[in-house]
Amino acid sequence: MILQRKSDVFFSSLAVGVLLMCLIFLDAAVSQRLDREVVRERREIVRVLELTDLCLFTEARYTRHPSMADLHTPFQDHPLALEHFPSGSVMAIPPHLKLQDSGE
Amino acid sequence: MGALEKQRHILDFTLSSLGRRKGKNIALIIVYTFVIFLLASVLFLTDSLKKEASQILQDTPEMTVQRLVAGRQDLIPVHYIEAIKQIKGVQSVTPRLWGYYYDARSGANYTLMVNAELNDHAGEIIIGTGVSMRNATSMPNHAVWKNDVLPFKTYDGSVVPLKVKGFLSSSSELVTSDLVLVSEADFRKIFPIAKDHATDLVLKVRNGKELATIAAKITQIHPDCRPILREDILRTYNAVFDWRGGVILMVLAGGFFAFIILAWDKATGLSAEEKREIGILKAIGWETSDILLMKFWEGAAVSLTAFFMGIFLAYLHIFLASSILFEPFLKGWSVLYPHFRLTPYVNGYQIAVLFFLTVIPYTVVTIVPSWRSATIDPDSVMRM
Numbered sequence: 001m002i003l004q005r006k007s008d009v010f011f012s013s014l015a016v017g018v019l020l021m022c023l024i025f026l027d028a029a030v031s032q033r034l035d036r037e038v039v040r041e042r043r044e045i046v047r048v049l050e051l052t053d054l055c056l057f058t059e060a061r062y063t064r065h066p067s068m069a070d071l072h073t074p075f076q077d078h079p080l081a082l083e084h085f086p087s088g089s090v091m092a093i094p095p096h097l098k099l100q101d102s103g104e
Numbered sequence: 105m106g107a108l109e110k111q112r113h114i115l116d117f118t119l120s121s122l123g124r125r126k127g128k129n130i131a132l133i134i135v136y137t138f139v140i141f142l143l144a145s146v147l148f149l150t151d152s153l154k155k156e157a158s159q160i161l162q163d164t165p166e167m168t169v170q171r172l173v174a175g176r177q178d179l180i181p182v183h184y185i186e187a188i189k190q191i192k193g194v195q196s197v198t199p200r201l202w203g204y205y206y207d208a209r210s211g212a213n214y215t216l217m218v219n220a221e222l223n224d225h226a227g228e229i230i231i232g233t234g235v236s237m238r239n240a241t242s243m244p245n246h247a248v249w250k251n252d253v254l255p256f257k258t259y260d261g262s263v264v265p266l267k268v269k270g271f272l273s274s275s276s277e278l279v280t281s282d283l284v285l286v287s288e289a290d291f292r293k294i295f296p297i298a299k300d301h302a303t304d305l306v307l308k309v310r311n312g313k314e315l316a317t318i319a320a321k322i323t324q325i326h327p328d329c330r331p332i333l334r335e336d337i338l339r340t341y342n343a344v345f346d347w348r349g350g351v352i353l354m355v356l357a358g359g360f361f362a363f364i365i366l367a368w369d370k371a372t373g374l375s376a377e378e379k380r381e382i383g384i385l386k387a388i389g390w391e392t393s394d395i396l397l398m399k400f401w402e403g404a405a406v407s408l409t410a411f412f413m414g415i416f417l418a419y420l421h422i423f424l425a426s427s428i429l430f431e432p433f434l435k436g437w438s439v440l441y442p443h444f445r446l447t448p449y450v451n452g453y454q455i456a457v458l459f460f461l462t463v464i465p466y467t468v469v470t471i472v473p474s475w476r477s478a479t480i481d482p483d484s485v486m487r488m
Contacts, residue, residue: 006119017412028448047163086436096336
């Protein structure tokens with residue numbers, strides 16, 4: 001008789017866990033293949049419309065277009081204004097702003 | 105008795121022992137699963153966003169030139185184009201006109217952008233899916249249809265009615281959700297931007313290797329300009345969603361350390377019952393190594409169960425339920441939030457990171473205190 005002992009149940013559930021993990025990888029691989037066309041379409045729109053950023057946060061201009069932002073946009077209200085947009089706390093500063101913020 | 109059979113007997117005993125403290129262990133597995141779920145969800149979401157950004161933004165402009173005044177981006181005079189065009193290696197320079205528009209009716213922010221193809225169709229616009237659902241907040245189930253007219257308030261208070269000519273595909277929502285494409289004439293009607301100014305300039309170069317040199321020359325000719333390279337844009341999305349930095353790490357670290365305290369407390373503070381159990385096992389002839397094996401299996405059973413469940417639930421959450429639990433957090437104050445389905449990207453590195461951050465520490469904190477109890481005299485352990 002299968003699963004007579006508790007260790008049998010344990011090993012079976014372990015096997016189910018490993019199987020689920022394999023299914024995750026399989027689903028990811030299949031989805032990537034199926035989404036190729038969507039990615040191509042998005043890429044084409046970016047090229048044609050000359051877009052620079054993902055539309056993830058629309059609440060503040062420096063999180064809507066982080067790559068186009070300057071270092072001082074979070075202090076837009078006055079020099080001592082604290083960051084108040086939630087998305088501003090989620091995103092880290094774009095690396096090119098740390099390296100060179102010329103022109104000010 | 106073979107080595108394998110011995111292990112199975114010890115495992116049988118361990119599982120029975122866990123079953124005797126059912127309530128406590130189930131509560132522990134639930135909390136443990138939740139921590140792994142949270143960690144895995146953040147990891148899956150940020151990695152997929154990064155991967156998606158790196159693929160989609162491959163064809164973003166090679167170089168964008170902005171003008172900075174007093175540390176802020178300002179409108180760039182169109183005559184800057186002439187000098188930039190003279191730089192060797194520059195193929196073309198085109199001005200871009202774009203800006204933000206606050207729609208008081210829905211409370212949403214749109215990105216208004218001039219599209220050359222609409223220049224012959226003044227009075228018409230093409231909108232993103234998010235904009236078409238703009239009335240959803242005030243009038244549920246009311247979307248904008250083709251040929252509907254949307255009113256846009258201009259800088260001087262008058263209203264420009266613009267007819268919806270078409271929609272940007274919903275599959276491109278990740279980049280176009282808040283986009284409104286307008287003609288140049290309409291754009292300049294809405295915003296007070298003089299004809300000789302643009303928002304920024306977009307460059308095409310003949311040889312990608314010369315980008316840095318051309319950027320340096322531009323800042324030499326126009327010191328108030330800032331060139332942003334495609335590489336910078338791609339790096340931005342690699343950095344802004346780095347789960348190992350920023351507030352995301354702070355939030356995760358809070359949850360993770362709360363779990364460590366829980367696990368440590370559970371594991372170090374062996375209950376009198378558990379200590380007595382160890383004492384009895386030693387008294388009836390179990391070796392210290394057998395007890396450690398038993399505790400290893402205990403830690404492995406709890407942590408592996410939580411590990412598999414946590415990862416599976418996180419995968420469902422991010423890729424099938426569109427990160428529904430993170431939505432309020434990601435949405436912030438945005439009225440217009442894109443609804444997109446991310447392509448799942450899962451790799452061995454993510455799973456290994458999660459494994460070493462959760463399963464290994466828990467298994468270790470389970471074994472160490474038991475080793476201490478198992479090495480002392482069984483008689484004194486049972487008297488405790």
